[in-house]
Amino acid sequence: MCQQPTNDAEKQPSLHHARRNFLKQTSALTALALAPSVVMKAAEKKLDEKAAGFFEQKTLNIEVNGKAHQLSVEPRATLLDVLRENLHLTGSKKGCDLGQCGACTVHVDGKRVLSCLSLAVMQNGKKITTIEGLQQGDQLHPMQEAFIKHDGFQCGYCTPGQIMSAVACISEGHAGTDNEIREYMSGNICRCGAYPNIVDAISEVAKKGGSRD
Amino acid sequence: MLLVKWLKKEAPVINFDYVKPTTEQNALTACKDPLAQFIAGGTNLVDLMKRGVTNPEKLVDITGLPMSNIEQKGDNIFIGSLALNSVVAEHELIKKHLPLLSQALQAGASPQIRNMATVGGNMMQRTRCGYFYDLSMPCNKRTPNSGCGAKEGYNRMHAIFGASDKCIAVHPSDMCVALAALDATVLIANGKLLRRVPFKDFHKLPGSNPEKDNNLLKGELITGVEVPINAAFAQHSLYTKIRDRASYAFALVSVAAALEMNGKTIKDIRLAMGGVAHKPWRLTTAEQFLKSKEATPANFKQAAMLALKDATSYGHNQFKLTLAPNTIVHTLHTLAGI
Ligand SMILES: Cc1cc2nc3c(=O)[nH]c(=O)nc-3n(C[C@H](O)[C@H](O)[C@H](O)COP(=O)(O)OP(=O)(O)OC[C@H]3O[C@@H](n4cnc5c(N)ncnc54)[C@H](O)[C@@H]3O)c2cc1C
Ligand code: SF4
Ligand code: FES
Ligand code: FES
Numbered sequence: 001m002c003q004q005p006t007n008d009a010e011k012q013p014s015l016h017h018a019r020r021n022f023l024k025q026t027s028a029l030t031a032l033a034l035a036p037s038v039v040m041k042a043a044e045k046k047l048d049e050k051a052a053g054f055f056e057q058k059t060l061n062i063e064v065n066g067k068a069h070q071l072s073v074e075p076r077a078t079l080l081d082v083l084r085e086n087l088h089l090t091g092s093k094k095g096c097d098l099g100q101c102g103a104c105t106v107h108v109d110g111k112r113v114l115s116c117l118s119l120a121v122m123q124n125g126k127k128i129t130t131i132e133g134l135q136q137g138d139q140l141h142p143m144q145e146a147f148i149k150h151d152g153f154q155c156g157y158c159t160p161g162q163i164m165s166a167v168a169c170i171s172e173g174h175a176g177t178d179n180e181i182r183e184y185m186s187g188n189i190c191r192c193g194a195y196p197n198i199v200d201a202i203s204e205v206a207k208k209g210g211s212r213d
Numbered sequence: 214m215l216l217v218k219w220l221k222k223e224a225p226v227i228n229f230d231y232v233k234p235t236t237e238q239n240a241l242t243a244c245k246d247p248l249a250q251f252i253a254g255g256t257n258l259v260d261l262m263k264r265g266v267t268n269p270e271k272l273v274d275i276t277g278l279p280m281s282n283i284e285q286k287g288d289n290i291f292i293g294s295l296a297l298n299s300v301v302a303e304h305e306l307i308k309k310h311l312p313l314l315s316q317a318l319q320a321g322a323s324p325q326i327r328n329m330a331t332v333g334g335n336m337m338q339r340t341r342c343g344y345f346y347d348l349s350m351p352c353n354k355r356t357p358n359s360g361c362g363a364k365e366g367y368n369r370m371h372a373i374f375g376a377s378d379k380c381i382a383v384h385p386s387d388m389c390v391a392l393a394a395l396d397a398t399v400l401i402a403n404g405k406l407l408r409r410v411p412f413k414d415f416h417k418l419p420g421s422n423p424e425k426d427n428n429l430l431k432g433e434l435i436t437g438v439e440v441p442i443n444a445a446f447a448q449h450s451l452y453t454k455i456r457d458r459a460s461y462a463f464a465l466v467s468v469a470a471a472l473e474m475n476g477k478t479i480k481d482i483r484l485a486m487g488g489v490a491h492k493p494w495r496l497t498t499a500e501q502f503l504k505s506k507e508a509t510p511a512n513f514k515q516a517a518m519l520a521l522k523d524a525t526s527y528g529h530n531q532f533k534l535t536l537a538p539n540t541i542v543h544t545l546h547t548l549a550g551i
Contacts, residue, residue: 124233
């Protein structure tokens with residue numbers, strides 16, 4: 001869905017043109033054979049121009065886990081896809097891709113959000129923290145330690161999202177009681193049902209006076 | 214190679230232009246194209262685009278406009294349309310003067326979504342009717358005159374008030390139910406003048422054109438909402454939301470209630486319901502009935518019966534005919550402390 005990052009903005013126009021022409025010359029058959037629904041739809045609607053526009057890129061400056069990046073992304077790329085595909089930060093998980101599970105939770109300018117419903121272009125100039133950015137050197141974040149100690153996971157798929165959400169839950173001041181933790185962690189679904197242990201982990205970190213972000 | 218790599222991947226969204234204006238005027242101009250749409254938090258629009266329900270050719274990102282302020286203006290609280298749902302819910306002015314709005318917002322979606330969702334986007338969010346999202350099914354709202362999959366289908370979440378032959382969907386917002394109860398006003402910019410629309414007239418019933426959810430005209434921009442301060446209502450208000458799980462689910466039914474008491478007598482009252490109609494549903498008949506009456510279980514029951522007078526069900530949502538009045542009575546009991 002997204003291209004590899006192109007750090008050299010200068011190269012953009014020519015690359016761009018080459019791709020545009022390439023796409024225009026590609027026979028409809030090839031497109032049909034490879035058949036992503038969107039190309040079919042574009043072809044049906046005779047939206048050649050729109051299909052060619054797939055490669056229209058925008059410059060995106062973001063800081064991820066303290067490191068500045070200049071990327072070139074399509075407007076339709078989500079932050080989740082850019083993190084995973086372009087920056088190879090695969091800690092943030094794609095569960096539902098529709099805002100329903102919380103597996104893709106990251107912090108944008110210190111606030112927890114769903115990266116699957118965030119367009120990457122809209123994050124220009126922002127600071128992103130992912131699960132990979134929580135630890136300091138070899139030292140795990142207290143919330144990561146607590147999840148291990150309390151067995152806050154089984155398969156682990158929801159865990160990065162749970163931990164990002166848990167850190168925010170405490171910094172927002174919503175970890176006062178177990179019930180409050182449950183309510184403010186309700187945006188993170190765990191199919192393995194590790195909920196009681198997740199609540200224990202968060203509650204312990206909250207009682208110890210919070211967490212480092 | 215790149216193309217092949219890309220083609221193999223799921224590519225659900227047709228690409229589009231993206232612009233980010235910094236002034237209201239530029240935003241309005243940029244959104245004049247027929248297939249241009251504003252985007253704010255993106256929590257509804259990006260979802261709809263991924264599923265192919267909406268295919269804009271241009272997104273006009275309005276998050277660079279100065280529209281996120283929350284302030285007291287005379288006897289009103291003004292809330293900018295870009296104020297985040299989480300920020301509004303926890304804002305001191307809102308908690309003090311409009312606790313009903315704060316409660317309704319907290320009951321919606323999840324903390325992550327509330328950190329992205331804006332007031333304007335919340336008002337404009339589309340129905341969660343499953344057939345609306347399913348491109349293989351007929352839906353008059355998505356594709357005018359294709360039929361309504363829900364009427365004879367699985368309509369457990371659907372309307373009991375004000376539906377039409379064409380559409381029986383509900384508006385899914387919690388926030389809007391509180392704003393309708395509190396007699397808010399919507400402020401709308403169209404480049405010429407600032408239009409003011411009473412909140413209860415902002416959303417519309419499906420009628421013969423369910424493709425339109427509300428009375429906003431194409432290209433108009435919601436700049437904010439104004440909510441009158443009412444000290445009595447601030448003391449006595451409650452939002453009750455009934456859903457399939459304890460949190461992070463849309464309402465089956467919800468009730469927003471605000472009371473002004475004079476001893477045991479109800480001096481003034483506002484009642485609205487969510488999850489029951491194509492718009493936040495004000496219970497004006499029940500309000501009229503309860504005014505100047507004593508806050509008693511019998512009166513509450515009578516009011517709930519009056520409120521349900523025009524209700525109809527479509528099969529799977531029949532349970533709402535019982536759940537709705539029970540929720541009204543429960544909310545009023547709790548609020549009146551009886
Ligand atoms: C899993 C999930 C669960 C949810 N649960 C709930 C719930 O329980 N209760 C609830 O109430 N909501 C719920 N929501 C919906 C959520 O509240 C809305 O998606 C959100 O409020 C939309 O706001 P936004 O800023 O993200 O809008 P966007 O997605 O950016 O925009 C939505 C629409 O509004 C238009 N728009 C935005 N701002 C303006 C403006 N200023 N003027 C004119 N048009 C504008 C856009 O063009 C677009 O058509 C849920 C959403 C998800 C994904
Ligand atoms: S109820 Fe409305 S939204 Fe749902 S299928 Fe029928 S027309 Fe579409
Ligand atoms: S992947 Fe984002 S919420 Fe499920
Ligand atoms: S640990 Fe398996 S989904 Fe949560």
